[in-house]
């Protein structure tokens with residue numbers, strides 16, 4: 274123990290990776306101050322409104338007495354039942370709402386608390402690289418040892434489990450995944466999930482799969498749940514979210530399902546550091562999961578149109594990428610001679626287009642930038658025009 278230093282943050286904050294997005298945010302502000310109109314394709318933040326029947330349910334719920342009291346920790350029964358029924362309808366997976374479902378303030382809560390619930394100091398936790406940053410920081414916060422599984426294009430952005438050294442697999446207690454994937458847009462097959470379950474059973478580890486983008490798919494692509502696979506219920510939980518499916522990111526509601534013991538450990542974390550979700554929001558969540566789903570189809574139609582506009586624009590500019598079957602991103606290779614950072618700068622300075630540099634999601638994200646299409650079609654058309662002007666039909 275050294276001398277006490279006043280006002281020093283905790284070591285775990287000091288160990289956080291530098292926030293690469295702050296720099297590009299600052300540049301955006303600088304350009305905007307000069308009058309440049311920036312098209313922000315950086316953030317993946319659903320821009321469309323929450324369907325009105327969900328908002329109405331919230332308003333009604335506010336008329337009911339008792340909403341001011343502390344809510345139940347694991348979520349009201351109606352919401353957990355609705356989540357179980359939704360899983361059954363969508364994936365054919367049967368869940369016990371009492372033991373295999375917990376409500377969460379978004380999928381992010383599941384991802385961030387899983388290491389606290391499952392791993393100890395010194396244990397290894399396997400995480401995808403690149404990833405939504407919380408996958409990595411949650412492991413650091415739990416003082417466990419992160420071990421990156423690179424998601425490479427030549428492997429369809431799936432981790433190569435065979436490349437995990439046996440001595441690492443032996444010490445690993447947790448393996449986290451996110452399919453459909455942010456930022457790579459990779460999708461998982463049931464065969465891949467079977468392989469994950471086999472690997473987890475062989476090495477006695479737990480699996481957390483983040484299914485936040487399950488309903489944002491295109492061209493009739495089928496997005497599976499890991500729980501569809503035999504034996505998954507023995508080793509896995511899946512976290513899910515209403516943020517993307519129902520444009521409810523600001524509402525903070527999601528849930529996790531799967532192995533009852535793993536759900537119980539997660540609920541122990543929640544019980545100790547938090548209470549439950551505001552009950553009227555859970556009731557609105559029931560309306561979302563059980564009500565009219567035509568809004569979800571409409572949402573896919575809108576995103577698909579946006580995707581196609583951006584795909585056409587980027588192709589014309591000669592950029593290389595895979596057309597995504599799911600999520601609202603394009604994961605684009607940077608042209609020769611650029612890094613993720615320099616290409617993101619170039620697009621910002623020369624075309625007023627803001628994207629997210631891939632290295633901000635992890636080492637294996639270097640060489641890519643991420644475009645989000647959570648902006649209206651007109652903005653994407655304008656982005657395509659600016660790219661055409663910049664590249665005149667080829668990089």
Ligand SMILES: *Cc1c(COP(=O)(O)O)cnc(C)c1O
Nearest residue numbers: 379380381405455485514516527
């Ligand atoms: C958007 C997103 C989520 C959603 O998080 P919530 O906490 O449910 O809003 C989860 N995981 C990934 C990878 C995401 O991109």
